[in-house]
Amino acid sequence: MKLRKSINLMGSLCLLTVLGGAATLASAAEVKAPAAAATTQTVTLLNGKQVFNLTGYEVQPVPGGGPGKMYVSKQEKRVLLIGEDDIPLVARAASDADFLEGMKTIKDKQKQASPSYTVTSEKMENVKGLEVDHIEATDKMDGKDVLQATLLAAGEKKFTVIQVISGAKDKAGHTAAVNNILGK
16 A cells, blocks of 8 residues: 555656646746745755755645645746655665666656657766666646656655756756755
8 A cells, every 4th residue: 555655656746747737837836926035945855865945936735636745936937846755665675776766667657648758868866875866858748848857766764756847948947956956
């Protein structure tokens, strides 16, 4: 049951962005009025192994009641979906690297949900001793081209799935947002 829940977290995050989430995410980014001053929030995952700051993002509920949290920057026109869950007991005997390898099926799920999803690069990043699988892709959402980064990590008996979704014309901003999460 716990394995199914964890798989649902990964699947829900990727399917949300592809299947109807795009319209909802885009409109959610436009609904809220900008705050007078940019606020900074610290996001702490994996019991402190993965920590980063987000400036100018508002936390909003994930459309459809999906798992995790959605952070929206209206100014940057960027959406971050961040999910964390326990590694299922049945998978805890494997190493974090083995678990990460199994999580790479998220690419296949995204391709099934959106035929325009195309992986452009994939590499392992070392973030302060934490291995993060970094998948960059392009996609179409509501007929618009987007850049999408998926960051997968495991540690402390937990795993995270972070998706950064940006307009295709803002490659520099997209890269900066991903690098901020990776601590670069």
